[in-house]
Amino acid sequence: MTDLTLYRPNVGVVLFNREGRVWYGRRHATPGPHNWQFPQGGVDAGEDLEAAARRELHEETGVTSVELLARTPDWIRYDFPPEAMNNAKAWRGFKGQKQQWFAFRFTGDEAEIDLTADKEVEFDAWRWGDLSEACDLIVPFKRPAYEQVVAAFAHLAQ
Template identity: 85%
Template sequence: MTDLSLYRPNVGVVLFNAEGRVWYGRRHATPGPHNWQFPQGGVDEGEDLLAAALRELREETGVTSVEFLARTDDWILYDFPPEAMNNPKAWRGFVGQRQQWFAFRFTGQDSEIDLQADDEIEFDAWRWGALSEACELIVPFKRPAYEQVVAAFAHLAAQKSA
């Protein structure tokens, strides 16, 4: 059995637009080709997971106009790659991340998206794309986690809002 205390608590967000496409952000100052991902981030001590997901989404994209669609049932884990572990201060003793993923429908206009909404810039570009692209765009060490996210939310990609 996996010791979850070794994994940093984290939330991830898949943001669907009215056409069933998903939001991708290109990680700031990160060379390609695998530098696109969904918003995600750490959970503060005692923070509700849904509140953390909404906070991360707002901080990283400026988006607040959303409707809750779904949440993954279980924690999705991934390990940090060996090269990332060379800086133990960066990961504070964690071997990876455990994530709860949330799906939201974006109910605002694209003009609401503001990649500079927070002092810490996470993304320097964004686009809408197919959910099925996710595993090709993400860094390889996160790919197994993204495969689980895509499988969990695939039914939402086919749904378009009225």
């Protein structure tokens, strides 16, 4: 049994447009080819998970016009690769991240999307794409987690 206390609490967001395509952001100042991902981020102590997902979505994309479609029932986790563990952040002693994923439908106008909405810019470009592309775009160590996310939300892309 995996000890989930070794994993940093995190939320992820798959943002669907009205046509069933999903929002991808290109990580700021990160070389390709695996530099596209969904919005995600840490959960503050005592923060409600859906509130954290909405906050992270707004901070990273500027988007607030959304409706909740679905949520993963369980934590999806991944381990940090050894090279990331040497990062100055030291990942605060965590082995990896455990994530609750949320699917939202974007109900606003694309003019709402603002990658500079927060002082810490996560993405420097964005695009709509097919959900099925996710696993090919993400860094390899997150691929098993993304496979679970794609499977959980595939019914929303049709």
